[in-house]
Amino acid sequence: MCLGVxxxxxxxxxxxxxxxxxxxxxxxxxxxxxxxxIGTQVLIHIDTAVRVLDAEEAGLIDQALDGLAAAMRGEDFGSAFADLDREPQLPDHLR
Structure with a gap:
């Protein structure tokens, strides 16, 4: 799996x-x-900048990556995804 950071x-x-x-x-x-x-936040994927990020989005991605690392260590990771305050929903075409 490849992730952008x-x-x-x-x-x-x-x-x-x-x-x-x-x-x-x-x-x-x-x-x-x-x-x-200088100072611009960018999303890096395979050593290539693919998108400019605002500070809030960069922070959410960092938080999610920290949550993923915690999950891989067997630690609690729920707080890393606090912005996901609802159950995921299938798109209409998949219901």
């Missing part, structure tokens, strides 16, 4: 950017988004 741009140019998330720094391709200002 939010990272913040710390330096960059038209082609690539150095991004960080927590203790990790990674050079990623910016070819899909073009140059972005």
């Amino acid at each position: 939010p990272m913040r741009i710390v330096e960059g140019d038209d082609i690539s950017a150095l991004c960080e998330r927590r203790e990790e720094r990674r050079r990623v391709s910016m070819l899909l988004l073009g140059p972005q200002p």
Whole structure:
């Protein structure tokens, strides 16, 4: 399974950017988004920035990733998904 992770741009140019998330720094391709200002949160998938994120969405993704890590360790993860305050619903075409 591949997951996208939010990272913040710390330096960059038209082609690539150095991004960080927590203790990790990674050079990623910016070819899909073009140059972005330093401090911009982007979603990284396979070392490529695929979408600009606002701070709230980046935080929710980080929280979900923390919940996934807790679940894999056998710990309680319910608080990591507090924004999901309802049961998932099937789309109409699948009901």
